[in-house]
Amino acid sequence: xxxRLNKFLAEKGVASRxxxxxxxxxxxxxxxxxxxxxxxxxxxxxxxxxxxxxxxLADRPKLVYFMLNKPAGFVCSNSKTKAEPRIVLDLFPxxxxxxxxxxxxxxxxxxxxxxxxxxxxxxxxxxxxxCEKEYEVEVGSDLTKERVRKIESxxxxxxxxxxxxxxxxxxxxxxxxxxxxxxxxxxxxxxxKVGCEVLRLKRLRIKNLRLGDLPLGQFRELTPGExxxxxxx
Numbered sequence: 001x002x003x004r005l006n007k008f009l010a011e012k013g014v015a016s017r018x019x020x021x022x023x024x025x026x027x028x029x030x031x032x033x034x035x036x037x038x039x040x041x042x043x044x045x046x047x048x049x050x051x052x053x054x055x056x057l058a059d060r061p062k063l064v065y066f067m068l069n070k071p072a073g074f075v076c077s078n079s080k081t082k083a084e085p086r087i088v089l090d091l092f093p094x095x096x097x098x099x100x101x102x103x104x105x106x107x108x109x110x111x112x113x114x115x116x117x118x119x120x121x122x123x124x125x126x127x128x129x130x131c132e133k134e135y136e137v138e139v140g141s142d143l144t145k146e147r148v149r150k151i152e153s154x155x156x157x158x159x160x161x162x163x164x165x166x167x168x169x170x171x172x173x174x175x176x177x178x179x180x181x182x183x184x185x186x187x188x189x190x191x192x193k194v195g196c197e198v199l200r201l202k203r204l205r206i207k208n209l210r211l212g213d214l215p216l217g218q219f220r221e222l223t224p225g226e227x228x229x230x231x232x233x
């Protein structure tokens with residue numbers, strides 16, 4: 001049975017489907033000795049020889065799933081740069097071959113999932129699944145009814161209005177925010193649009209998976225039930 005190449009790469013734990021597409025278009029993938037750049041390419045896992053940077057893919061590794069309470073100052077990336085020398089993978093044993101699912105910006109703390117399961121990453125990050133995420137936000141100006149109304153009804157960002165956002169005001173400068181999309185730095189941008197600078201931002205929940213009392217900077221493995229919930233919810 002044939003499957004799409006990006007799905008095959010995700011199932012092998014190489015990368016998420018989106019990152020696999022980048023590898024394909026960059027000419028990093030060989031199928032039966034030939035470079036493949038077409039995103040819709042189909043492969044037969046039983047017959048075709050698939051290589052990444054000239055390395056033949058081994059049998060599918062054991063899939064692993066972790067949640068991290070990300071501290072500020074760490075970047076959600078698989079590789080370091082001179083400008084950003086601290087990445088979230090520094091908080092895990094080096095032998096784990098995992099990647100962060102989506103991104104929290106450098107200053108944001110809270111729940112982050114890391115795995116080698118590209119299919120789960122796809123389900124949690126692709127816009128069509130509308131994955132719900134909850135954040136606690138503290139701002140530098142009062143959360144007036146008018147500001148909250150504007151955020152909840154949608155804010156124009158990059159020529160496209162955000163989807164309706166749920167805001168639960170906790171006090172005049174603190175709120176819980178629930179998003180069903182994951183645009184770049186979205187919480188900070190929508191509050192900035194109504195004149196509220198975000199001072200602190202923490203992600204508390206992804207779908208039904210909650211950060212709970214996991215200490216800052218610590219991680220734990222997800223239970224099989226939690227993984228199933230992330231797939232099914």
